[in-house]
Amino acid sequence: MKNLVILGAGTAGTMMANHLHHHLKRPDWQISIIDEKEEHHYQPGYLFLPFDIYTPEDIVKKIEEFIPGDVNLVREKINRILPKENVVQLSSGRSINYDILIIATGAKIAPEETEGMKGSEWQKSVFDFYTFEGSLALRDKLRHWQGGKLVIHITEMPIKCPVAPLEFAFLADSFFKHKHLRDKVDITYVTPLSGAFTKPKATETLEHLLEEKKIKIESDFAVECIDNDKKELVDYGGRRVPFDILVTVPTNKGDDLMERSGLGDDLNYVPTHKATLQSKNYENIFVLGDASNIPASKAGSVAHFEAEILTDNISLYIEGKPLKEEFDGHANCFIETGNGKALLIDFNYTHEPVEGSFPFAGIGPLRLLKESRINHMGKLAFRWIYWNMLLKGTHIPFVPATMSESGKHYN
Amino acid sequence: MEKTIAGKQITVNEEGYLTDFNQWNEQVAEALALEAEVSLTPRHWEVLKYLQNEQKNQVALSIRRIGKSGLLDIKEFYQLFPVAPLKTATKIAGIPKPASCI
Numbered sequence: 001m002k003n004l005v006i007l008g009a010g011t012a013g014t015m016m017a018n019h020l021h022h023h024l025k026r027p028d029w030q031i032s033i034i035d036e037k038e039e040h041h042y043q044p045g046y047l048f049l050p051f052d053i054y055t056p057e058d059i060v061k062k063i064e065e066f067i068p069g070d071v072n073l074v075r076e077k078i079n080r081i082l083p084k085e086n087v088v089q090l091s092s093g094r095s096i097n098y099d100i101l102i103i104a105t106g107a108k109i110a111p112e113e114t115e116g117m118k119g120s121e122w123q124k125s126v127f128d129f130y131t132f133e134g135s136l137a138l139r140d141k142l143r144h145w146q147g148g149k150l151v152i153h154i155t156e157m158p159i160k161c162p163v164a165p166l167e168f169a170f171l172a173d174s175f176f177k178h179k180h181l182r183d184k185v186d187i188t189y190v191t192p193l194s195g196a197f198t199k200p201k202a203t204e205t206l207e208h209l210l211e212e213k214k215i216k217i218e219s220d221f222a223v224e225c226i227d228n229d230k231k232e233l234v235d236y237g238g239r240r241v242p243f244d245i246l247v248t249v250p251t252n253k254g255d256d257l258m259e260r261s262g263l264g265d266d267l268n269y270v271p272t273h274k275a276t277l278q279s280k281n282y283e284n285i286f287v288l289g290d291a292s293n294i295p296a297s298k299a300g301s302v303a304h305f306e307a308e309i310l311t312d313n314i315s316l317y318i319e320g321k322p323l324k325e326e327f328d329g330h331a332n333c334f335i336e337t338g339n340g341k342a343l344l345i346d347f348n349y350t351h352e353p354v355e356g357s358f359p360f361a362g363i364g365p366l367r368l369l370k371e372s373r374i375n376h377m378g379k380l381a382f383r384w385i386y387w388n389m390l391l392k393g394t395h396i397p398f399v400p401a402t403m404s405e406s407g408k409h410y411n
Numbered sequence: 412m413e414k415t416i417a418g419k420q421i422t423v424n425e426e427g428y429l430t431d432f433n434q435w436n437e438q439v440a441e442a443l444a445l446e447a448e449v450s451l452t453p454r455h456w457e458v459l460k461y462l463q464n465e466q467k468n469q470v471a472l473s474i475r476r477i478g479k480s481g482l483l484d485i486k487e488f489y490q491l492f493p494v495a496p497l498k499t500a501t502k503i504a505g506i507p508k509p510a511s512c513i
Binding site: 156157192194220222224236237266267295 | 486495
């Protein structure tokens, strides 16, 4: 019997287990998935926790609920991958051999990368919302806060869900309006990018929204440290931004396991072919989701589209056939803009987000790069889709893995 | 779009980055630096050469990478190119704007 081993039972790993168990069956294949955690978190929900829109119960379920019965779930910490020997060593001392390895260990925040970030003000006035704990601590703070300077900040790119900090800014505007505190809250958005987003057309739309909501933007800001005494963000050029509450997105990194195993780059991401998802250094290792270094957004939708293509590529690899070079970097993201509205963007490696209709050209019902209530309904419905379709590897109707150019208004 | 600089016709994109590195030379760099209000010292040239070399080796450039280059630290990079240093320095070096942002 051959072994296919998946590392990580998050969004990407879970979807892959659900896809592959239809294709690789006993007695020829045993699929194992390794993750030390007990819980599966719906990470997009971290954005809503601080504003009391979602409760913790909405976004946490047990990992095993989503792993098929014929897949072997191993609840242990992984010590090292020995890629030359095709072995995964667990912390217990046990080893698991593999014929094919899929790395889906994701990305996580590394606040220790920035001087002073995890200082005396951490979770007092300096918060993250990329972890469950961070998000809850921020919720507790915002419930009683009476106003002042709110600064939303990105440390460096790439980060998971690059639109999340903007959504946070928009939702904060809306939250304080409803609390009749908006005139007492000064909101500033601080980014290392030259503008609100990474792609020109979307940047234009989003900067217009920031202006409309009276959110100031400080761009090209490369943070050097956080001054805990003065409560200021300090950049390498000497610029300082004072805050009463800082909501920061710390540096994101791949799992430390990659460093221990000699498989990662500077930020512990695994060098990966961007069209096939095969690792660059070992042909029997594939990388899915945030763990790879491919130049696509680190987002669940990307992992979903990748998983459909990787499933085919695993079969081709087993048959000894050439892999499909098909992954195009397709991402599809709702952007909450507050007051019950949202934008939708759909893009890939080569095509930036533009206006149009989705998923049906000329019909919609969703509008691309335009605020609407139905987009917001889409975002809220998405949680159901995530738990009931996405994780189970069900194809989302009318939304192909590769991006469609029809219905989009390119120049 | 076409642009005449240092007596030479060059092609740049909408953000002012050279689209063909073959059009780059030291006079073009001097002129681009002037536009960015940077006056080039021997130390600047070392950094520009380093960036061009990294680009040639297809290394994805980022501020973090500069900090780990062993050539200079981020603080000095900011002293040399005070405003948005990576964007300014790559423009003067005649190489594409780093795509470190997805």
